Amino acid sequence: MDRFEPLRRRTIALVGLMGVGKSSVGRRLANALGMGFRDADTEVEAAAGRSIPDIFAELGEAEFRKGERRVIARLLDEEPVVLATGGGAFMDPATRALIKAKAVSVWLKTDLEVLARRVGRKDNRPLLVGKEPIEVLRTQAEARYPTYAQADITVETGDAAHHVSVDQILRALSAYVEEHSQ
Numbered sequence: 214m215d216r217f218e219p220l221r222r223r224t225i226a227l228v229g230l231m232g233v234g235k236s237s238v239g240r241r242l243a244n245a246l247g248m249g250f251r252d253a254d255t256e257v258e259a260a261a262g263r264s265i266p267d268i269f270a271e272l273g274e275a276e277f278r279k280g281e282r283r284v285i286a287r288l289l290d291e292e293p294v295v296l297a298t299g300g301g302a303f304m305d306p307a308t309r310a311l312i313k314a315k316a317v318s319v320w321l322k323t324d325l326e327v328l329a330r331r332v333g334r335k336d337n338r339p340l341l342v343g344k345e346p347i348e349v350l351r352t353q354a355e356a357r358y359p360t361y362a363q364a365d366i367t368v369e370t371g372d373a374a375h376h377v378s379v380d381q382i383l384r385a386l387s388a389y390v391e392e393h394s395q
């Protein structure tokens with residue numbers, strides 16, 4: 214048995230605001246653990262046969278949230294993986310309850326200025342279209358942080374390189390799993 218074996222028994226669900234690294238760090242975390250990686254946004258796009266901006270534009274946010282709920286429920290019934298959730302997924306009470314029941318949840322938290330810089334470089338997020346990223350992120354942080362805080366673990370990653378964040382998450386997960394296996 215290697216030291217990560219206890220961490221591979223449950224899905225590790227990454228939650229947090231847009232741009233925090235749920236997908237990029239999550240993929241590397243999965244590699245380090247020898248687990249599969251799934252990205253809920255990508256799975257929603259595959260299920261809907263269109264991109265997230267198109268889902269929002271053509272079907273609306275409420276339909277996107279329904280699809281997200283269905284996809285995450287399905288993924289949580291499959292083999293354990295590292296699962297990057299979309300920033301709003303953990304805010305949905307049904308999705309959150311499933312994640313709490315079936316996964317270890319990790320809130321990745323970083324300064325809003327860092328997030329604003331990262332998301333400002335991309336145009337694939339419908340909630341940011343025509344808005345100042347920092348303003349959207351501030352509003353989301355106010356609304357979402359109390360709920361994200363219900364995750365099993367919080368890891369403050371700052372603006373660190375991906376491999377540094379992966380090490381931080383692995384340490385926090387190991388401590389959590391050890392504490393909860395007694």
Ligand code: S3P
Nearest residue numbers: 230231232254299300301338339
């Ligand atoms: C959203 C975050 C996005 C995506 C959608 C809505 C949100 O995912 O699910 O644009 O509500 O915060 P990322 O957090 O991966 O950017």
